[in-house]
Amino acid sequence: MGCSQDANYFRGSLYCQLIIFFIWLLTFQDVTAQELHADVRKVSSLVELAKEPASGESGLFDPIEISPAVLPKFPYPTESLPPMYPTFPARYEPVLTGKCPVNFSHPDISNILDKTASDCTGPLAALVGNVICCPQFSSLIHIFQGFFSMKSDKLVLPNAVADHCYSDIISILASRGANSTIPTLCSIKSSNFTGGSCPVKDDSTFEKTVNTSKLLEACSTVDPLKECCRPVCQPAIMDAALQISGRQMMINNNENMAGEVNHTDYLNDCKGVVYSYISKKLSSEAANTAFRILSACKVNKVCPLTFNEPTEVINACQNVAAPSPSCCSSLNTYIAGIQKQMLITNKQAIICATLFGSMLRGGGVMTNIYQLCDVDLKDFSIQAYGQQGCLLRSLPGDVIFDNSSGFSFTCDLSDNIPAPWPTSASPITSMSLCGPEMSLPALPTSQTFKNNSCNCGGVGLLVLIFSFFIFGTLFY
Structure with a gap:
């Protein structure tokens, strides 16, 4: 009986709340209309200000002339340019072999070039x-x-045209300002086009061997923060490469071939075939990303x-416990030599x-110099x-080209972040910078919200009234 009375009371209160809410809503609409009307008057005055001046008035809207003298120029063109000074490589028409049956002007390949x-x-x-050049060049090879x-049904280039196509790619890149030493710099050869020793080089066999749906689902959109x-x-x-390379391993084992079989070659060559399949199924932009x-x-x-x-650094810093001019001088001299090598990322710098x-530390320098x-x-x-x-x-x-500043790139850190000193002298070649997984609290179960029938009505009404309050706050 008490529950029934409470329910009637809440129902009556609900009607009152609804009436108050609708009255308040009508008032809100009137206020809103007045505010919009005021905004219209403001806009009309701005339109008047934006009109062009009549003839004979001050020429505030005349075209602005920019003198070529303001463009940056290097004062000594006969001398070598300083490091990282803006440069503008000349473009020219490349001389191609004519033996690579590819339309290099097609947008899908021209944009990547x-x-x-x-x-x-x-x-x-x-x-x-x-960090930038070789990863992009490698991506170009896969996409090509x-x-x-x-x-066609193939996933690799025939040996007869691989050299010609590779030569044409290098020629086109050089004609567009790229360094002609890319093959040596990135250690990529024309043989990367052919699939090497991988036994699977066509679509039909690949799709019979590999779960292609799973592969494309995993690689069609790669999360840069999680991958x-x-x-x-x-x-x-890797799983796809193992599957198609495993066919050749099985053949070799069955034939009992003499000598040691290098399964790594099969695996690397087959990874190139997998990349080719992904490139074939995705857009060039998605594959490149x-x-x-x-x-x-x-x-x-x-x-x-x-x-x-670092013998000299070890000798100068082996027994220091406080700032030492000789130690720091030796360390700075050594690091100055490192600074001439290349640009690296923030994560690489930590490693x-x-x-x-x-x-x-292995040489006996225990202090954090x-x-x-x-x-x-x-x-x-x-x-x-x-x-x-x-x-x-x-x-x-990517390296960014700008008509005024030339080629440039974005630096990530400009503040002074101290270099980490290792806790041991154990030599390292690589390290993981991934943090441990964070455990999230368990989601509440349906048991949490179970209540008796009388209390449910009251809770529902409170939620409804609270919703009205939120709506009122948002509208204001």
Whole structure:
């Protein structure tokens, strides 16, 4: 009985709340209309101000003339350009072999060629080779494979045309301003087009052997923030490569071939075939984005710098416990040599600093001389204009061309982040920068919301009244 009375009371209260709400809503509409009317008057006055001045009035709207003298020019054109000064490589018409049956002017391949030429532009190719140029050139090779075989059942290029197509690609890139030493810089050959020793090189066999739906689902959209630590596409590619390379391994084992079989060659060649299949099924832009993210995951796991034996640094810093001019001078001299090598990412800088620190600890330097000598992460990369280090972003980036500033790239860090000192002298070649998985609290179950019949009516009414309050706040 008490429940019935409470329900009637709440029902009557609900009617009252609804009446009050509708009255308030009508009032709100009147206020809104007045405010909009005021805005219209403001706009009309702005329209009057925006009208062109009558003839004979002050020429405030005359065209602005910009003198060519304001454009940046290097004052000594006969001398070599300073590091990282804007450059504008000349473009020319390439001389092709005429033996590669591909329309290089097709947008799908021409746009990727343009991007690769920009990322591997002549003066910057060696500096950004590890992080930008070579990953983009590798992506171009995979995409070209898929583009070449788009109208056929094949996934690789025939040996007869592989050399010619590769030569044409290098010629086109060079004609668009790219460095002609890309093949040597990136260690990619024309044989990468042919599939090498991989036994599966056609669509039909590939699709019979591999779960292609799973592969394309994993690699059609690659998450740049998750793929490196919680990979989805990488294991799918590896699994597909293992499946098609396993066919050849089984054949070799059955034939009892003499000598040791190098299964790694089969696997690497078959990974190229998998990349070709993905390129064939995705758009060139989507494939390029996916391949660049996968390359970023790979390059950010290792330090690309070369460290000579730091004997002088060890001798000068072995027994220091406080800032020492001789120790810091020796350390700065050594790091100055490192700074001439290449641009690296922020994650690579962490690995490089840890690697070099472990070398010093292995030589007997136990004190954190990074802290004593104010060594930052950016000190391990090339210094822009000799003043400040530049660390590239760990996510895929490109060299940007601008008509006024030439070719440039985006630096990720401009502040002073101390270089990490290792906790042990154990040598490292790579390290993971992925944090542990975060555990989220369990979601509430339906048991949490179970109540008796009387209380449910009251709770429902309170929620409804609270909703009215929220609506009122939002409308105001």
